[in-house]
Amino acid sequence: MLEIRLHGRGGQGAVTSAELLALSAINEGKYGQAFPSFGPERRGAPVVAFCRVDDKQIKIRSEINNPDLVLVLDPSILRIVNVTAGLKDDGILITNTKYTADEIGKELGLKCKIAVVNATRIAREELGLPITNTTMLGALLKARAFVDPESLIGPLKDRFGRIAEKNIKAFKRAFEETQLAF
Amino acid sequence: MGKRIGLEVSLSAAEAVKMANVDCIAAYPITPQTHIVEHLSELVNNGELDAEFIPVESEHSAMSVSAGVSAVGARAFTCTSSQGLSLMNEIVHIVASMRLPIVMILANRSMSGPISIWNDHTDVMSIRDCGWIQVFANNGQEVFDNVLFAYRVAESQKVMLPLIINIDGFILTHVIEPVEFWEKEQVKQYLPDFKPVYTMHPDRPVTMGGVGMPYVFSEAKVAQDEPLIQSKAEIITAWKELGDVVGRYYKPVETYRMEDAETLFVTQGSFGETVSLVVDALRNEGESVGLVMDRLWRPFPFDEFREATSQAKNLIVIDRAISYGGQGGPLAIDIRSALYKGENQPNITNFICGLAGRDVTINDFKNIYHRAMEKIKENPMEEDFEYYGVRGK
Numbered sequence: 001m002l003e004i005r006l007h008g009r010g011g012q013g014a015v016t017s018a019e020l021l022a023l024s025a026i027n028e029g030k031y032g033q034a035f036p037s038f039g040p041e042r043r044g045a046p047v048v049a050f051c052r053v054d055d056k057q058i059k060i061r062s063e064i065n066n067p068d069l070v071l072v073l074d075p076s077i078l079r080i081v082n083v084t085a086g087l088k089d090d091g092i093l094i095t096n097t098k099y100t101a102d103e104i105g106k107e108l109g110l111k112c113k114i115a116v117v118n119a120t121r122i123a124r125e126e127l128g129l130p131i132t133n134t135t136m137l138g139a140l141l142k143a144r145a146f147v148d149p150e151s152l153i154g155p156l157k158d159r160f161g162r163i164a165e166k167n168i169k170a171f172k173r174a175f176e177e178t179q180l181a182f
Numbered sequence: 183m184g185k186r187i188g189l190e191v192s193l194s195a196a197e198a199v200k201m202a203n204v205d206c207i208a209a210y211p212i213t214p215q216t217h218i219v220e221h222l223s224e225l226v227n228n229g230e231l232d233a234e235f236i237p238v239e240s241e242h243s244a245m246s247v248s249a250g251v252s253a254v255g256a257r258a259f260t261c262t263s264s265q266g267l268s269l270m271n272e273i274v275h276i277v278a279s280m281r282l283p284i285v286m287i288l289a290n291r292s293m294s295g296p297i298s299i300w301n302d303h304t305d306v307m308s309i310r311d312c313g314w315i316q317v318f319a320n321n322g323q324e325v326f327d328n329v330l331f332a333y334r335v336a337e338s339q340k341v342m343l344p345l346i347i348n349i350d351g352f353i354l355t356h357v358i359e360p361v362e363f364w365e366k367e368q369v370k371q372y373l374p375d376f377k378p379v380y381t382m383h384p385d386r387p388v389t390m391g392g393v394g395m396p397y398v399f400s401e402a403k404v405a406q407d408e409p410l411i412q413s414k415a416e417i418i419t420a421w422k423e424l425g426d427v428v429g430r431y432y433k434p435v436e437t438y439r440m441e442d443a444e445t446l447f448v449t450q451g452s453f454g455e456t457v458s459l460v461v462d463a464l465r466n467e468g469e470s471v472g473l474v475m476d477r478l479w480r481p482f483p484f485d486e487f488r489e490a491t492s493q494a495k496n497l498i499v500i501d502r503a504i505s506y507g508g509q510g511g512p513l514a515i516d517i518r519s520a521l522y523k524g525e526n527q528p529n530i531t532n533f534i535c536g537l538a539g540r541d542v543t544i545n546d547f548k549n550i551y552h553r554a555m556e557k558i559k560e561n562p563m564e565e566d567f568e569y570y571g572v573r574g575k
Contacts, residue, residue: 018358019190019358022188022358022359023188023358025188026186026187026188026359026360027188031359031360032188032358032359032360033357033358033359034357034358034359035352035353035356035357035358036356038214038300038301038352038353038356038539039299039300040299058359059455059456059458059459060455060456060459060544061353061354061357061452061455061456062456062541062542062543062544063541063543065543
């Protein structure tokens with residue numbers, strides 16, 4: 001089973017990202033589970049969402065404390081939340097940042113594998129908004145291709161309708177531009 | 183086989199209500215039930231479901247409207263949580279006495295205070311004795327299947343009682359997971375049209391919900407409790423036939439890895455699946471442990487519980503609700519009562535945890551198991567209970 005924890009700020013779409021990932025796994029015939037950190041919605045406040053993917057039925061319903069992958073949508077989160085808490089030894093931090101993986105690793109004193117992409121820039125250019133949730137999915141799948149990136153296109157179209165094409169473009173650009181430091 | 187779709191459990195529950203072809207939805211939004219009602223409102227608005235959607239001004243009205251709808255022979259659905267349930271409380275009791283087969287999803291949420299929107303079972307336990315059939319679900323698929331089961335049982339002329347489907351708020355309602363939908367043909371095969379015994383109609387006046395003077399009240403109440411007790415047979419049949427239609431078989435009491443199990447966990451609701459993983463892990467460590475999951479809560483399946491636990495030495499009952507000043511949680515109290523007269527009574531330990539949505543992990547359940555074994559060793563006959571993981575204790 002693969003466990004992913006997503007960090008963002010309320011309103012940035014972390015829950016939507018978790019949902020899209022689960023749906024792409026389910027559409028591939030796998031099992032997917034996505035859920036928010038339950039509670040009142042707080043726009044702008046740090047939030048987390050969770051996603052599990054497995055080949056067999058997912059029975060666990062507690063939160064993810066030892067993720068395989070951590071996805072950070074907003075660079076400002078890195079300095080206020082211990083995003084790598086409980087990350088597995090061979091786990092990967094995938095973050096939105098304008099810095100390199102080395103710079104991020106040094107600044108935060110991290111030993112884990114790191115993947116970086118300037119998702120804010122991509123999202124501004126493609127969507128006209130610094131909303132990075134769909135963009136960061138490209139980075140996530142570049143770091144670990146646990147579903148076929150093509151499997152996300154359907155859920156993205158269903159979810160975003162008219163603006164789906166822009167989101168798909170941002171998603172694909174992030175997949176190309178993500179730097180893996182491992 | 184129906185289509186397998188990834189969807190939030192609230193939305194798939196609403197889709198099941200659509201498949202049940204209800205005539206009226208009267209509900210008032212309350213967290214964490216909201217998404218179910220919102221989706222039903224969309225389905226009615228976009229013409230997918232030909233029903234009246236009545237956005238009432240309170241839960242008291244939601245149940246009152248449902249009572250009227252059901253009394254004229256239409257299929258009624260409503261849905262609420264915690265404080266909403268409290269507000270409709272008086273009508274909840276009345277519709278059971280009127281034998282109106284309303285179906286309600288209760289997205290379980292703790293009763294305030296302190297004010298809480300999160301999950302536990304204190305809401306349903308506050309109306310445990312309301313006379314409704316009450317079932318629990320482990321996952322989204324069970325919620326979907328149980329909606330169709332609910333109308334089939336509630337409207338059976340042998341039963342004619344309202345039914346509550348409990349689903350853990352947030353933990354189930356807000357999770358996206360795959361659900362296998364039913365084919366329309368399967369629904370048609372399984373769920374007949376509602377044919378009420380009596381209906382209210384201007385041309386055929388009847389009195390429903392009249393006064394029960396002392397000389398008739400006890401008889402009326404026995405005439406209400408007996409069919410509830412007897413409904414178990416119809417419930418078992420309806421679950422069996424559901425299995426024959428869609429291939430998933432349900433029972434009042436579900437069991438897991440019972441082979442020679444000395445110790446059994448007992449759970450209700452969505453804890454069941456997580457504890458099944460704990461049982462796997464403990465078995466791998468050489469522990470002799472199994473799991474009993476309570477699906478049917480009222481009528482309480484006494485015989486099924488006695489049978490499931492007859493070979494066990496120890497029970498670890500997990501409650502997600504408090505019975506203030508009582509002897510443990512509501513589930514443990516009923517289980518002690520069920521096993522009181524039996525021979526070879528097991529040691530019964532009881533842990534209350536997961537209140538107001540507090541996360542209970544696999545490690546927590548392992549801790550509970552070891553703590554239970556310790557307690558039984560120290561004092562096997564002690565009939566106390568413990569709050570798990572509470573700070574300052």
